[in-house]
Amino acid sequence: MKKIVNALAIALALAGLSASVQAADYKPRIIRFGYGLAEDSNQGRAVKFFADDLAKRTGGKMKAKGFANASLGSDTQMQNALIGGAQEMMVGSTATLVGIVKDFGVYDLPFLFNNEKEADAVLDGPFGQKLIGKLQDKGLVGLVYWENGFRNLTNTKHPVAKLEDLQGIKLRVMQNPVYIDMFNSFGANAVPLPFSELFTALETKTVDGQENPVNTIQSSKFYEVQKYLSLTKHVYSPWIVLVSKKWWDGLSADEKKAIQESAAASRDFERKDSREAATKAVDFLKQKGMQVTVVSDAELGRMREKAKPAFDKFASEGGADLIKELQGEIAKVRK
Numbered sequence: 001m002k003k004i005v006n007a008l009a010i011a012l013a014l015a016g017l018s019a020s021v022q023a024a025d026y027k028p029r030i031i032r033f034g035y036g037l038a039e040d041s042n043q044g045r046a047v048k049f050f051a052d053d054l055a056k057r058t059g060g061k062m063k064a065k066g067f068a069n070a071s072l073g074s075d076t077q078m079q080n081a082l083i084g085g086a087q088e089m090m091v092g093s094t095a096t097l098v099g100i101v102k103d104f105g106v107y108d109l110p111f112l113f114n115n116e117k118e119a120d121a122v123l124d125g126p127f128g129q130k131l132i133g134k135l136q137d138k139g140l141v142g143l144v145y146w147e148n149g150f151r152n153l154t155n156t157k158h159p160v161a162k163l164e165d166l167q168g169i170k171l172r173v174m175q176n177p178v179y180i181d182m183f184n185s186f187g188a189n190a191v192p193l194p195f196s197e198l199f200t201a202l203e204t205k206t207v208d209g210q211e212n213p214v215n216t217i218q219s220s221k222f223y224e225v226q227k228y229l230s231l232t233k234h235v236y237s238p239w240i241v242l243v244s245k246k247w248w249d250g251l252s253a254d255e256k257k258a259i260q261e262s263a264a265a266s267r268d269f270e271r272k273d274s275r276e277a278a279t280k281a282v283d284f285l286k287q288k289g290m291q292v293t294v295v296s297d298a299e300l301g302r303m304r305e306k307a308k309p310a311f312d313k314f315a316s317e318g319g320a321d322l323i324k325e326l327q328g329e330i331a332k333v334r335k
C-alpha cells in the first residue's frame, strides 16, 4: 500500500513538474557557452552540469552547448563577443575583466583570503554582488562566481622556495596590471599572455613558468612541460559566469529565472567538485614527476610585504576604498 501511495505521489509530482514546464514561457534556445580550460576539467564538468540542469528545468527547450579550450576565443575575446551579442555565455577569470570593470582587480591583490569559506562569503555576499552589478552598464550580466582556486607557481628552471628564487624567471601572468606589478615586485619577469597561448609558450620556453590552481595545472597538462611546483596560494582566483546583456534582454522572465537557478546550482556543484579534485591534484602531479615545494609561512610573509607596491598602486588609482571595504568584509567573516 505504502509503495502504491509513494508511486502515486511521484507520478503526481512529475505531472505537476511537466505541467509547470509547459506553462512556463520557454522558447527553443541554443546557448553558446565558451570556456578556456579542457572539457575534462573542473570548468568543463561544471559547464556540463549547467547544461544538463537547464535542459531539465526547461523541458529540453533551452540547450546550452559548451565550447572548451578557448575554441570561441580567449577570456577577453569572449567578453567582447558577449557584449556584441555574438555569443551568449562564458565562464572565465574575474582577473581578465579589468579592462571592462577595473574594480575586479581588487580580488587579485595577494594574500587577501585565508580559505575558501572566506571567499564564498564575500563573493556571494553584498561585496561580490556589488561588483557583479557594475557589469550591467558594460553589456554583461554576471550570474555567479565559481571557484578557480588558490594559485600556485610552476616553472622549469629550479625549485622556488623563497623570493630570491623567482629572480629573473620569465613568468606568464594573466592580462591584468595587479598580477604584472605583483610578480615584477617579487623579482620575476612578468609576461602577460592569454591562457589559450600558455601551453605553447611553456612548451617552446617562451616563458619559464606560470601560476594557476593545482586543478588547472593537472587538467591543462602543464606537468608535461613544467618540473617544479611551489605551493604559494598567493591569490584566491574566482571565475565568473557571464551572459550577453544584449541576448539576456530578449529573454522572458521564466527563461531568465531558469538560467539563474541553473547558474546557482552549478556554482554549488562546481565548488564542491573543485575542492574535491584539489585534494587529489598534488599527488597526481607528483606521480607525473613534478617536484613539489611547500613554501614556508615566513617566506609567504616576505612575499606579502614585497607585494605592497601592487596594493599601493591599486589604491592610488582610485581603489583605496574598495580595498578597505573588501578587507572589512573579510574581517567580518573571520569574527
Ligand code: TK8
Binding pocket: 035, 036, 037, 075, 091, 092, 093, 148, 174, 194, 195, 211, 212, 213, 216, 237
Ligand atoms: C581560463 C582562464 C584561467 C586563468 C588563467 O580561461 O588565465 O590563468 O586561471 O582559468 O581564466
